Amino acid sequence: QxxxxxxxxxxxxxxxxxxxxxxxxxxxxxxxxxxxxxxxxxxxxxxxxxxxxxxxxxxxxxxxxxxxxxxxxxxxxxxxxxxxxxxxxxxxxxxxxxxxxxxxxxxxxxxxxxxxxxxxxxxxxxxxxxGGADTTPLAPTEHQESSPWSPPSAGPVTGPIARILVIDDDAGLREALGEFLSTRGYATRLAVDGVGGMAAVMEDAPDVVLLDIEMPGLNGVAALNAIRAMAPDLKVIMVSGTTDTDLSKRALAAGAFDYVTKPIDFAYLTQSLETAVMMNRVERQPPSTKPPGGRA
CATH class of the missing domain: 3.40.50.2300 (Response regulator)
Structure with missing residues (x-):
């Protein structure tokens, strides 16, 4: 007020x-x-x-x-x-x-x-x-229903390949994606809506986001714009139940890394995630350690 x-x-x-x-x-x-x-x-x-x-x-x-x-x-x-x-x-x-x-x-x-x-x-x-240095912040109560990070159930013993945040209001698909990613060596966190997903990004940024494009309240495109404003380098893969090409073009124009449709082609999703993770690693390398573009 x-x-x-x-x-x-x-x-x-x-x-x-x-x-x-x-x-x-x-x-x-x-x-x-x-x-x-x-x-x-x-x-x-x-x-x-x-x-x-x-x-x-x-x-x-x-x-x-x-x-x-x-x-x-x-x-x-x-x-x-x-x-x-x-x-x-x-x-x-x-x-x-x-x-x-x-x-x-x-x-x-x-x-x-x-x-x-x-x-x-x-x-x-x-x-x-x-100015709240002497107190622990309370978690947001409304919308913020993101799960804690879950370790992978398979993959390298040294740790997860990457950390993936799944934002989807469909509980069945959300859990299925979490289980699939876990078996592929990824740590996962699940959020039920766009606002909760944004809060999760701000709390502890993931490496990649899987974002449903059709959600009540803050929809996927609006959430994508907000996430890109918060974390411009974060890779966001949109997940949609429609094959609407105009929607996919808008999402990609807004900065989405990739776009997959339901029912999900898990082979394609795996390839897209691997590419996103590889690009993250290249972008995060110090300039002196990046592959040379020519002769020294």
């Missing part, structure tokens, strides 16, 4: 500031997940979709903490951070970015940010940055 500071007594105003957080991100789904989590910790949360809205909210509600995406339309994160800190240097600023950039991180810290996190940020880390 938004509260104008002028409407509060001095004591109430101080109390409000201590527990108020402004979330600024142009991805509505990501704002919703962060809002749900922080409200579950007992904080008052307000939202803004861009830097200009953030400035208006800061001047009106005087939040104690601002969580700010670095890349937004209508006044980007760094410019917004500079103006917010100029207006009220006591505000705690936490920056979220989808780009690994040391120069940008140093610039944000120099402008007064307390922390800079690369998406996806673990919710526990975000909670500590907000």
């Amino acid at each position: 938004e509260v104008a500071m002028s409407e509060l007594s001095p004591d109430r105003a101080r109390e409000h500031r201590q527990r108020s957080v402004l979330i600024v991100d142009d991805e509505e789904e990501l704002r919703s997940v962060l809002t749900e989590f922080l409200q579950g910790q007992g904080l008052d949360v307000i939202q803004a979709a861009n830097g200009l809205e953030a400035l208006l909210q800061v001047k009106r509600a005087r939040p104690g903490t601002v969580i700010l995406d670095i890349t937004m339309p209508r006044l980007g994160g760094l410019d917004a951070l500079k103006r917010i800190r100029a207006f009220d240097p006591s505000i705690t600023a936490i920056i979220l970015t989808g780009i690994v950039d040391d120069a940008l991180r140093r610039q944000a810290l120099a402008l007064g940010a307390r922390s800079v996190f690369v998406k996806p940020v673990a919710l526990a880390d975000l909670w500590r940055a907000v």
Whole structure:
């Protein structure tokens, strides 16, 4: 609930500031997940979709903490951070970015940010940055029904090949995919809907996501957009019960790694997962260890 500071007594105003957080991100789904989590910790949360809205909210509600995406339309994160800190240097600023950039991180810290996190940020880390260092964050109660990570039932003894998050509202298919992946050497985690899946990505990012495209509430394409905003490099394979080519084109254009239809061709899915995992390994290698493109 938004509260104008002028409407509060001095004591109430101080109390409000201590527990108020402004979330600024142009991805509505990501704002919703962060809002749900922080409200579950007992904080008052307000939202803004861009830097200009953030400035208006800061001047009106005087939040104690601002969580700010670095890349937004209508006044980007760094410019917004500079103006917010100029207006009220006591505000705690936490920056979220989808780009690994040391120069940008140093610039944000120099402008007064307390922390800079690369998406996806673990919710526990975000909670500590907000100021809950002495307490353990509570898991979101609504939507968040993701299972814990399950180890593989077969595969290398040294550990799982990779960690796969399955997001599907069909309990039978969700469990079947989990069992199949487990027998192929993958660790698995299961989520029942898009919001729960997004929270799972933020809690402990997987290597690959299998995402149902048709779910109630936050559907697969909307969840894909939000997950890509949180974790741009995360490989997401869409699973659909329809052969609608327009839908598959939209999903691939939105950044899906691959697209499989039900009934699932498990041989094709296995090949797609192996390719995604291989690409992850190549992308995560330091530049000096990547296969040379030519003569040294």
